[in-house]
Amino acid sequence: MAPANPRELSERELHEYVAEVEGHESQVTGVVGYFYQMYRAEVLARVDGVTGKDVLEIGCGEGMMFDGTDVSPVQMDVSFTRVARATEKCRYLLCGDGYDLLPAGRSKSCCSSPSSSTRASRGACSPKRSAS
Numbered sequence: 001m002a003p004a005n006p007r008e009l010s011e012r013e014l015h016e017y018v019a020e021v022e023g024h025e026s027q028v029t030g031v032v033g034y035f036y037q038m039y040r041a042e043v044l045a046r047v048d049g050v051t052g053k054d055v056l057e058i059g060c061g062e063g064m065m066f067d068g069t070d071v072s073p074v075q076m077d078v079s080f081t082r083v084a085r086a087t088e089k090c091r092y093l094l095c096g097d098g099y100d101l102l103p104a105g106r107s108k109s110c111c112s113s114p115s116s117s118t119r120a121s122r123g124a125c126s127p128k129r130s131a132s
Contacts, residue, residue: 012078019081024062040065047071058098063089 063086
């Protein structure tokens with residue numbers, strides 16, 4: 001997708017464009033990869049020892065956050081491209097907008113994480129596909 005003017009993309013189109021242009025390697029290498037590893041370490045430290053509760057990861061990207069752990073979260077992202085890449089890693093996937101999960105009357109301004117900014121598809125969670 002090569003837009004005539006990237007500044008005119010909708011939020012969903014921008015997420016898809018970035019997913020197609022960047023690919024997987026840009027998420028785990030260089031400066032972005034360095035900060036991702038720091039962020040991942042903090043997330044894993046926060047969920048360490050949490051048992052018997054489901055985890056919802058909003059903005060899961062390609063589903064790498066919990067690789068190599070016993071945590072099997074429900075993962076959600078706005079990008080169909082990134083959700084498709086996460087299908088083999090996730091128990092349940094949802095392509096949708098984290099802002100749609102806000103209680104009635106709450107606005108986006110109550111959220112602290114820009115990574116939870118996603119656009120809805122109104123789909124349902126789907127079970128992980130088994131490798132054949």
